[in-house]
Amino acid sequence: MYADLHLHTNFSDGTYTPEELAGHAARCGFKAVALTDHDTMEGCERMGNACRERGVEFIPATELTAELGGHELHMLGYFLDSKNARLQGELAKFQEVRQQRIVEMVVRLNQLGVPITTESVFKLANCRSPGRPHVARTLVQGGWCSGLDEAFERFLRKGKPAWVPKFKISASEAIELVHQAGGLAVLAHPGLNHNDDLIPPLVEAGMDGIECFHTKHSTTMTQRYLEMADQLQLLVTGGSDCHGMSKGKPLIGSIKIPYECVERLREKVFQRAAEGGVMLAAEIPGADPKS
Ligand code: AMP
Ligand code: ZN
Ligand code: FE
Ligand code: FE
Numbered sequence: 001m002y003a004d005l006h007l008h009t010n011f012s013d014g015t016y017t018p019e020e021l022a023g024h025a026a027r028c029g030f031k032a033v034a035l036t037d038h039d040t041m042e043g044c045e046r047m048g049n050a051c052r053e054r055g056v057e058f059i060p061a062t063e064l065t066a067e068l069g070g071h072e073l074h075m076l077g078y079f080l081d082s083k084n085a086r087l088q089g090e091l092a093k094f095q096e097v098r099q100q101r102i103v104e105m106v107v108r109l110n111q112l113g114v115p116i117t118t119e120s121v122f123k124l125a126n127c128r129s130p131g132r133p134h135v136a137r138t139l140v141q142g143g144w145c146s147g148l149d150e151a152f153e154r155f156l157r158k159g160k161p162a163w164v165p166k167f168k169i170s171a172s173e174a175i176e177l178v179h180q181a182g183g184l185a186v187l188a189h190p191g192l193n194h195n196d197d198l199i200p201p202l203v204e205a206g207m208d209g210i211e212c213f214h215t216k217h218s219t220t221m222t223q224r225y226l227e228m229a230d231q232l233q234l235l236v237t238g239g240s241d242c243h244g245m246s247k248g249k250p251l252i253g254s255i256k257i258p259y260e261c262v263e264r265l266r267e268k269v270f271q272r273a274a275e276g277g278v279m280l281a282a283e284i285p286g287a288d289p290k291s
Pocket of ligand 2: 013014038243
């Protein structure tokens with residue numbers, strides 16, 4: 001029994017609809033999946049329904065962009081109450097920042113002689129939480145770049161001419177935001193940060209786990225983070241970070257983590273709720289004492 005706890009849909013920068021993604025999850029034989037769209041939970045309701053129809057357990061989640069000591073990091077929040085007022089308010093602000101950033105990136109591209117429009121990017125993105133991949137796809141569609149990699153390398157990567165810094169909440173605020181919404185905070189793909197010194201302060205701030213299994217983690221990296229999780233008493237998660245088709249096939253199915261990881265997560269959510277009287281997300285199977 002396996003799970004994939006890192007997936008994106010077209011509610012952020014993935015290309016699959018929730019229904020398409022749930023179909024892939026079922027065909028891969030997953031017992032449980034989580035939807036971790038960037039700075040939004042809008043896809044969770046449809047994904048939850050689509051998973052239920054296919055007999056796949058669903059965990060409502062998101063991937064927040066946060067910052068620690070000037071470094072960007074991604075904080076996953078699992079078992080979140082998508083109706084939590086403060087969470088909803090903060091997500092709306094992050095989405096506003098993302099939309100404004102698209103406008104600024106297009107201005108820079110125009111200054112560089114690339115005449116794409118903000119309208120074309122927003123039309124292609126067709127979501128409230130757009131990001132650089134949508135700009136990249138617009139550049140490819142317009143024939144300005146041969147592929148997404150070229151778009152990032154020439155224009156969009158940090159430090160490249162159309163890159164625009166993004167406002168980010170601090171990592172400790174992200175952890176607190178997740179906790180007050182009844183969820184668990186997990187550091188996404190730590191191997192991509194190239195800075196393990198960030199981990200102890202995050203643990204100090206109350207972070208619950210680290211994503212040990214990830215498509216871009218080598219076997220040695222995964223091993224290192226599993227050991228770290230053990231030493232620091234952190235929960236272990238993992239996922240494919242599938243954004244749709246990638247080099248001819250979807251990444252979903254390439255990472256299969258043991259279902260026990262989900263059980264450990266759920267135990268901690270219940271333990272927290274019991275200790276702190278936090279409202280549990282209605283979506284958690286078994287959360288309703290009557291069920
Ligand atoms: P943003 O959230 O707007 O800063 O965009 C970050 C997203 O861009 C990441 O989540 C990745 O999905 C994607 N990304 C980063 N680098 C590349 C790349 N070289 N090619 C394609 N997608 C990328
Ligand atoms: Zn993404
Ligand atoms: Fe990420
Ligand atoms: Fe991701």
